[in-house]
Amino acid sequence: xxxxxxxxxxxxxxxxxxxxxxxxxxxxxxxxxxxxxxxxxxxxxxxxxxxxxxxxxxxxxxxxxxxxxxxxxxxxxxxxxxxxxxxxxxxxxxxxxxxxxxxxxxxxxxxxxxxxxxxxxxxxxxxxxxxxxxxxxxxxxxxxxxxxxxxxxxxxxxxxxxxxxxxxxxxxxxxxxxxxxxxxxxx
Ligand code: HQG
Numbered sequence: 001x002x003x004x005x006x007x008x009x010x011x012x013x014x015x016x017x018x019x020x021x022x023x024x025x026x027x028x029x030x031x032x033x034x035x036x037x038x039x040x041x042x043x044x045x046x047x048x049x050x051x052x053x054x055x056x057x058x059x060x061x062x063x064x065x066x067x068x069x070x071x072x073x074x075x076x077x078x079x080x081x082x083x084x085x086x087x088x089x090x091x092x093x094x095x096x097x098x099x100x101x102x103x104x105x106x107x108x109x110x111x112x113x114x115x116x117x118x119x120x121x122x123x124x125x126x127x128x129x130x131x132x133x134x135x136x137x138x139x140x141x142x143x144x145x146x147x148x149x150x151x152x153x154x155x156x157x158x159x160x161x162x163x164x165x166x167x168x169x170x171x172x173x174x175x176x177x178x179x180x181x182x183x184x185x186x187x
Pocket of ligand 1: 109111117125138
């Protein structure tokens with residue numbers, strides 16, 4: 001039971017901290033941080049109350065480490081995945097590995113090969129350093145395929161790469177030129 005309710009709490013926190021803080025009357029600052037006391041108060045006011053202990057449990061046990069507290073646990077934010085366009089997470093460009101991976105669904109491939117990887121509703125295109133993660137991301141959308149991204153070459157050509165606090169690689173757009181044919185078409 002505890003497991004299910006923690007997952008539900010985590011999903012609701014993702015919704016609030018990435019997409020719709022307004023839903024519970026919460027305000028995020030420009031880097032995506034919310035005040036923890038305010039978050040707990042607004043959750044309670046909207047029938048979603050949880051204790052500080054429960055919030056800490058959600059943050060520490062989250063499978064992808066989606067959330068971070070600041071040092072004194074007065075503020076909290078989602079590490080990536082926002083759709084709020086005005087946020088600036090303050091990530092610094094860093095050197096990516098030579099190859100990164102993007103998991104997607106086979107049905108998107110034609111479109112991707114025409115326009116490259118686009119961020120769609122998110123703030124960035126999401127990439128991973130390993131194929132296994134890419135596979136898990138892809139299978140969320142349908143029959144999974146994994147694309148290889150020539151990240152090192154992109155960076156040498158002037159594109160910026162970032163890594164979120166939970167290890168997701170991010171960039172603005174991957175032109176077709178830097179994509180290599182699907183590695184895997186899992187059935
Ligand atoms: C696709 C999860 C057609 C793209 C995961 C993807 C990840 C195109 C979909 C994180 C396209 C967007 C992000 C184009 C891109 N034509 N389709 N030109 N360019 N696409 O969910 O990368 O659980 O917004 O391939 O683990 O799947 O939320 O992005 O299939 O880290 O923490 O458009 O979400 O993390 O889908 O996943 P999404 P994503 P969380």
